[in-house]
Amino acid sequence: MIGRLNHVAIAVSDIEAATAVYRDTLGAEVSAKEEQPDHGVSTVFINLPNTKIELLEPLGDNSPIAKFLEKNPSGGIHHVCYEVDDILVARDKLVADGARVLGDGEPKIGAHGKPVLFLHPKDFLGTLTELEEA
Ligand code: CO
Numbered sequence: 001m002i003g004r005l006n007h008v009a010i011a012v013s014d015i016e017a018a019t020a021v022y023r024d025t026l027g028a029e030v031s032a033k034e035e036q037p038d039h040g041v042s043t044v045f046i047n048l049p050n051t052k053i054e055l056l057e058p059l060g061d062n063s064p065i066a067k068f069l070e071k072n073p074s075g076g077i078h079h080v081c082y083e084v085d086d087i088l089v090a091r092d093k094l095v096a097d098g099a100r101v102l103g104d105g106e107p108k109i110g111a112h113g114k115p116v117l118f119l120h121p122k123d124f125l126g127t128l129t130e131l132e133e134a
Contacts, residue, residue, distance in 0.1 A: 015057035079128035
């Protein structure tokens with residue numbers, strides 16, 4: 001059911017410093033920073049030949065990544081994102097198999113303008129897992 005790895009997200013407390021690591025030290029192509037107030041994060045995408053890295057920095061008071069950064073002050077891998085052909089078909093199959101979808105269970109429009117949803121990390125090997133409609 002899942003297809004390509006769309007991105008790996010890394011939560012950071014200083015997105016400018018994190019971007020510089022990828023751009024200057026690792027020599028990667030990086031996007032401009034974008035604020036995503038609906039999601040409580042600012043993002044920078046690192047474009048690699050076969051996938052992307054999504055840098056996430058908290059935005060606003062109720063950022064969903066604030067707690068993660070309290071536990072991981074130097075940053076860390078926050079989630080992985082896989083592409084699916086039809087997000088509602090994928091969701092319904094996973095829910096039927098007992099997986100938990102975070103939030104109200106309905107897809108939201110993600111950072112790329114496509115529907116996404118998040119699956120409970122306890123159901124997926126301790127890893128927060130995002131699905132994005134390809
Ligand atoms: Co993501």
